[in-house]
Amino acid sequence: xxxxxxxxxxxxxxxxxxxxxxxxxxxxxxxxxxxxxxxxxxxxxxxxxxxxxxxxxxxxxxxxxxxxxxxxxxxxxxxxxxxxxxxxxxxxxxxxxxxxxxxxxxxxxxxxxxxxxxxxxxxxxxxxxxxxxxxxxx
Ligand SMILES: [Cu+2]
Numbered sequence: 001x002x003x004x005x006x007x008x009x010x011x012x013x014x015x016x017x018x019x020x021x022x023x024x025x026x027x028x029x030x031x032x033x034x035x036x037x038x039x040x041x042x043x044x045x046x047x048x049x050x051x052x053x054x055x056x057x058x059x060x061x062x063x064x065x066x067x068x069x070x071x072x073x074x075x076x077x078x079x080x081x082x083x084x085x086x087x088x089x090x091x092x093x094x095x096x097x098x099x100x101x102x103x104x105x106x107x108x109x110x111x112x113x114x115x116x117x118x119x120x121x122x123x124x125x126x127x128x129x130x131x132x133x134x135x136x137x138x
Contacts, residue, residue, distance in 0.1 A: 072090065075112040076109075
């Protein structure tokens with residue numbers, strides 16, 4: 001009886017650890033080694049894009065997860081890299097994969113008339129040869 005109890009405890013532990021480990025592994029493999037950046041779409045009067053400045057490394061694959069946390073639609077354009085999302089509805093998340101192939105400062109902005117300050121809903125991507133890991137807003 002004692003031995004069966006130990007076996008039961010062992011199997012329960014194994015199942016728990018296995019489930020958590022598997023979930024973590026799945027989360028990581030889904031992003032496939034890319035640098036993942038969460039970008040929140042927010043009207044200027046509520047704080048604007050967060051982060052409004054994204055620092056990337058030339059040649060390093062990146063995945064942008066653009067989340068609209070508001071109750072109005074937004075859009076997204078990063079024209080220098082040919083990226084455009086016509087509409088991101090409230091609550092939606094759009095995923096964009098790309099690899100910056102050149103250095104520089106590239107604007108991104110909202111493409112949906114979301115408020116009177118819509119034209120100010122903008123940020124920038126800064127691509128350098130190598131990124132100092134001290135970037136504050138991510
Ligand atoms: Cu807008």
